[in-house]
Amino acid sequence: MAAEAPLVSIRGLELGYPVRSGLFKRVVGSVRAVAGVDLDIRRGETLGLVGESGCGKTSLGKAMLQLERPTGGEVLLDCGGARRDLCRMRQGELREARRRMQIVFQDPYSSLNPAFTIYGSLEDAMRRYGLATRAERRRRLGELLEAVNMRPEHMDRYPSEFSGGQRQRIGIARALSADPELVVCDEAVSALDVSIRAQVLNLLLKLKAERGLTYLFISHDLSVVEYVSDRIAVMYLGRIVELAGTEELYSNPLHPYTRALLSAIPIADPDRARRRIVLEGDVPSPVDPPPGCPFHPRCPDRVEECSRVPPALRTHMIKGEAHAAACHLAKE
Amino acid sequence: MEGETLVRVRNLRTYLYANGRCNKAVNDVSFDVRAGRTLCVVGESGCGKSVTAASIMQLLPPLARIESGEIAYRSAEGELRLDRLPRNGRAMRSLRGRDLGMIFQDPMTALNPVYSIGFQIRESLRYHTRLGAPARRAKAIELLADMGIPLPAQRSGEYPHQLSGGMRQRAMIAMAMACEPKVLIADEPTTALDVTVQAQVFDLMERLKRERGTAIMLITHDMGVVAELADEVVVMYMGNVVESGTVREVLKSPAHPYTRALLGSIPLLGRGRSQRLEPIRGSTPDPFDRPPGCQFAPRCPRQEPACDAGLPPEVEVSAAHRVRCLFAKEGRDGR
Known part of the structure; x- marks a missing residue:
């Protein structure tokens, strides 16, 4: 496992948005939506990325795919042994690299063009990348729709004729139409009703097994992430605060934020009533993050050091498995 | 006076009208909201849970009407029939905010x-x-x-x-x-919030219940929230109450196939990838083109021709547990 190079290596990634203010809209500061993230995505794994709204998880996904140009750091993609930095690629090269990395968006209503038939939306990627002849495209898209449990004749209908769950499956088919290696699922099931959510989750797992896909699964719902992921990264204020294998993270969370997050999730089992760790206050504004550890103003375990020194993401070996946490108090 | 019934809803039918068509959004719904207790109404979008709350508060949209049934509120001056009061009359206006408080989903x-x-x-x-x-x-x-x-x-x-x-x-x-207020109706109060903030809001609601004996009716789609906060549960599907009872009864031994399927389709924290999710097949029917009998029949694994003959009657599986399913008694397997 360790010998194989990761599919994507993110190093020191930064994404800042300027904050403008006043009459002339001068830049008065910047929001570090992604503040120096290091992350490896291994080939064939599902990496879960969790955090609360505003923590930068979607920004990280977009910066990785260059949908937003990062303001610093590098995103190294494994190109047949050589590692190429996406941030320094020219438009043409980037287009080719993007074929291998696709995204499924959160909102199945706004992510399909209502004026295009499903065929129109889906064949775009195939046509642009010259993946198949015209006649073949219809056949391949038919197969693709069958793979996401829809019927080939749905191709000539419009998005308005489908329910939310069906549209999300169409969104997945579109992401797969360019035959990618990595699929970023950005809150792909969050907008769906409970009874539909399980259908889409199981579909994603099935497609991964069949096609050997790699997923970056972004979600705020820890129970869903736990169900699909091999490893999980927890984000807070633009930084990764904890990264570990799924079982290890849930059984032995090292960061107090992860512990609070896990304890706050209601579980549908009346026998497992637990003590909630109720955090004080709200997530601080990323425009003006606190000094030291970004979590310290809300942390129940804080010590004096936390308000001065920002903790680094240190890797501990626990039961032969890497478990990284950015906390001064984290111990094996 | 804990446990005293403050709001009694019986056989409520509220229909919505649009483009000359009628959506039987709430169809024969009954439950009690009691002092010092939390009643959770759980269901997916379109099941009629918000319309039920709006019926109690008389905050229905203009093209909606309470067709039959009763909503009774036990006020200090005796019992009041809320469904008979004029929507924006003096009596209703003085109850809203003073006796009946409401928290909406989206604070913005x-x-x-x-x-x-x-x-x-x-x-x-x-x-x-x-x-x-x-x-x-x-x-x-x-x-x-x-x-x-x-x-x-x-x-x-x-x-x-x-x-x-x-x-x-x-x-x-x-x-x-x-x-x-004596009764607090909360319509998905934490759906737009993060889990850590949700925990803060729940703490607050628990305190109100404990310290002031407020009767709480909480509308949610999240079974986890139900398990944490509810004393009693009402499960709704397509305008019907399909199952109701105490939390323990309903979540521990669900008797309706819909409740069972719903519980089987959500991942439980801590079980990881060892659990198997069983999705519910199909999707919710068009509210203007409903199944003739049991609303869940087309998606139900246990479906039989008898299910389409008419809405199944409510049966009592135990003193604190009622189910609207023809096979309620045989289907109990304690899962």
Whole structure:
């Protein structure tokens, strides 16, 4: 496992948005939506990325795919042994690299063009990348729709004729139409009703097994992430605060934020009533993050050091498995 | 007086009309909301849970009508039939806010952006109580402090856009609690919030129930929330109550195939990848083109021709557990 190079290596990634203010809209500061993230995505794994709204998880996904140009750091993609930095690629090269990395968006209503038939939306990627002849495209898209449990004749209908769950499956088919290696699922099931959510989750797992896909699964719902992921990264204020294998993270969370997050999730089992760790206050504004550890103003375990020194993401070996946490108090 | 029934809903039918068609959004719904207890109404979008709440508060859209059934509220002066009161008559207006408080899902649309938080809290105090202006001002600040909002005096002068999502939601709860209502109806109060903020709001609601004996009716789609907060549960599907009872009965030995399927399709934290999710096949039917009998029949694994003959009657599986399914008794396997 360790010998194989990761599919994507993110190093020191930064994404800042300027904050403008006043009459002339001068830049008065910047929001570090992604503040120096290091992350490896291994080939064939599902990496879960969790955090609360505003923590930068979607920004990280977009910066990785260059949908937003990062303001610093590098995103190294494994190109047949050589590692190429996406941030320094020219438009043409980037287009080719993007074929291998696709995204499924959160909102199945706004992510399909209502004026295009499903065929129109889906064949775009195939046509642009010259993946198949015209006649073949219809056949391949038919197969693709069958793979996401829809019927080939749905191709000539419009998005308005489908329910939310069906549209999300169409969104997945579109992401797969360019035959990618990595699929970023950005809150792909969050907008769906409970009874539909399980259908889409199981579909994603099935497609991964069949096609050997790699997923970056972004979600705020820890129970869903736990169900699909091999490893999980927890984000807070633009930084990764904890990264570990799924079982290890849930059984032995090292960061107090992860512990609070896990304890706050209601579980549908009346026998497992637990003590909630109720955090004080709200997530601080990323425009003006606190000094030291970004979590310290809300942390129940804080010590004096936390308000001065920002903790680094240190890797501990626990039961032969890497478990990284950015906390001064984290111990094996 | 814990356990006293404050709101009694019996055989409620509320229909919505649109384009000459009728959506039987709430069809024969009965339950009790009791003092010092939390009743959770759980279901997916379109099941009629919000319309039920709007029927109690008489906040239905113009093209909606309570067709039959009764909603009775036990006020200090005796029992009142809410469904018979004029929607915006004096009696209903004096009950809303004073006896019946409501928390809405989205605080950004429920709060008025051009008035300060404090003004909006004081509004109901001005209308419903005899407090003078300085007393109202002090009370509003006290309420915000109670809700755990830091710097309440300063915050009460601020506008909704200056507050974070969690603070807005707490300000709205402060508004709903201003006149200490006996019944609090919360329609998905935490759906727009993060889990850590959700935990704060739940703590607050538990405290209200415990310290003031408030009767809470909580509408949610999240079975986890039900397990944590509810004393009693009502499960709704397509306008019907399909199952109701105490939390333990309903979540531990669900008798309706829909409840069972719903519980089987959500991942449980801590079980990881060892669990198997069983999705419910198909999707919810078109409300204007409903199945003839049991609404869940087309998606039900246990479906038989008898299910389409008409809405199954409610049967009692135990004293505190009622189910609307033909096979309720045989289907219990304790899972």
